[in-house]
Amino acid sequence: MRAKLSSRERIIRAARKAFAERGHDGVSMSEIAQMAGVKKALIYYYFPSKEDLFYEVWQYSIDELEDHVFSETSDENVYVSKLKRILRSYIDFITSKNEIKKIMDQERANLSREDNESWKRVRDRYEALKEKLSSAINDAKAAQEISKDVDPDSAADLILNGFSITEDPDGLESIREIIWRGLFSNSGE
Template identity: 45%
Template sequence: MSSARERILEAAKAAFSERGFDGVSMEEIAQRAGVRKPLIYYYFPSKEVLFEEVWNRALEELENHIFKEVENENYYVRKIKRFLRAYIDFVTSRKVLSKVIEKERASVLDESGQGDVWKRLKRRYDDFLNRVAQLIEEGKKNELVNPEIDSQTAAKLITEALAASTTSGSVLKSIESFILSGLMGRTEP
């Protein structure tokens, strides 16, 4: 891969994390990357395609970080705790990537009148949410997660709560405890 291409991607990632997709121009990305604007278009035919590459890389890195942590864990309670801690670690240690996801999640999930690239972005995010939902389903099958919990809704709540949590460690620890008790607590009839 070209080092110019990687510089463009790094510059785009930083710019999108600071001001979001709509707040960034290709000219700004070119200046940050130290390249001429036509070179960006050589690698990426549009800002949407450039953002798609940044988005996909951010989600891939998030997935690698959190799911690698739990892949060899067989005991579900430890698995879900490791998942939550890995997610919190990602949010706190990889702030630029977390901000890219957080700033544009609502736009990606909004399906009103957006083109093919945005539909692919949404499908990619939905794939990520499905992996989180599968983890919750695993707990339901093991009778450790409340069977009344909708896995897709829980996955959305967990990811939004953790991704938006750029606060202190004690607040994140409280959010982790809240999520665990919500998943594993039983509701009385």
């Protein structure tokens, strides 16, 4: 498998694994190079800093999450069905992509960092995902398919953050049900 992946791809995958295991601050570029089977200088050829590498891992991970969650719903016009699919896809993704879930959970606190341009880009990418989710919720609200009292931004925050409480499938299903009921309270559903 290693021969089929580009060096850049191997670096990103090794970094994702390392960041998931020990967080951004807990891993060195030397460790990532060793895991990827490349020289540390090659990492710096592709990524000028650890923050730039982390941003690339984050971007790659969020793209994968976004594609998984929204790809099957892009043509869906019934907003209730669309939201159900989004929630189920999100749970499916975070249970099957444990590394990405760990990175998101561990680094959520760093999203407020202002000390580095890469961290601002990490936050902006997360906010773009949240906005896409909020927009789907707002569409359902505008179509009067969910409660008029739902704040789309808060609901999107709850979805992105609420599932980090547990990894237990039953617990995740309970959280999904709580979110679902909140979306439909006072809506006739």
